[in-house]
Amino acid sequence: MSSNLTWHKHTIDKSARASLLNQKPCVLWFTGLSGSGKSTIANLLERKLFDKSHKTYLLDGDNVRHGLCGDLGFDDKARVENIRRISEVAKLFVDSGTIVLTAFISPFRADREFCRSLLENGEFIEIYVDTPIEICENRDPKGLYKKARQGEIKHFTGIDSTYEVPEKPEVHLQYIENEMPEQTAERLYEQLKQLGFI
Numbered sequence: 001m002s003s004n005l006t007w008h009k010h011t012i013d014k015s016a017r018a019s020l021l022n023q024k025p026c027v028l029w030f031t032g033l034s035g036s037g038k039s040t041i042a043n044l045l046e047r048k049l050f051d052k053s054h055k056t057y058l059l060d061g062d063n064v065r066h067g068l069c070g071d072l073g074f075d076d077k078a079r080v081e082n083i084r085r086i087s088e089v090a091k092l093f094v095d096s097g098t099i100v101l102t103a104f105i106s107p108f109r110a111d112r113e114f115c116r117s118l119l120e121n122g123e124f125i126e127i128y129v130d131t132p133i134e135i136c137e138n139r140d141p142k143g144l145y146k147k148a149r150q151g152e153i154k155h156f157t158g159i160d161s162t163y164e165v166p167e168k169p170e171v172h173l174q175y176i177e178n179e180m181p182e183q184t185a186e187r188l189y190e191q192l193k194q195l196g197f198i
Contacts, residue, residue, distance in 0.1 A: 014094070014095045023198075028099065033157060033158045033163060034142070036129040036131035038105075040181045042060070046101050056100070056101065061105065068089065069086075079107065079111070080108065083111035090115060094119060122197075126169040
């Protein structure tokens with residue numbers, strides 16, 4: 001970082017924006033294996049929050065790689081940079097007073113903790129979408145597990161790249177057989193309400 005940079009303090013701060021929006025800004029950080037349901041559940045939860053007049057924004061892994069992180073690959077170094085960029089963007093959204101939802105595999109604990117470190121206490125809510133790899137692989141919505149098993153994709157989380165399970169997530173969203181995504185999102189919403197995050 002250049003030594004010639006100076007942080008410009010703005011007149012309107014995060015608390016003022018949050019007060020105007022009548023909500024607690026935070027990051028709802030969805031993590032889990034590919035095919036675990038992160039994006040689907042995050043999308044349904046955002047719809048529910050939006051319908052209740054919350055100001056929200058959803059950052060999704062694939063979508064972000066079409067632009068902000070379009071220059072990155074999928075090796076470990078690139079994954080770290082991907083999450084670093086997302087964390088900085090998420091911090092800006094929180095500063096705007098927004099409830100930001102992020103749906104990223106984010107396989108490394110240190111990267112998730114980096115995002116937490118950028119925010120104030122209670123603003124980072126780690127949501128571990130705990131779906132067994134067998135279920136994820138059976139779903140295989142993008143055909144990625146099949147390609148990884150055939151050696152067509154390298155550095156695929158859960159196959160030849162590590163996923164570090166969250167040790168103390170704020171919400172441990174365990175897979176329930178035959179539960180519809182809408183029911184899972186409702187279950188999550190109720191948990192977040194009970195915990196006082198929304």
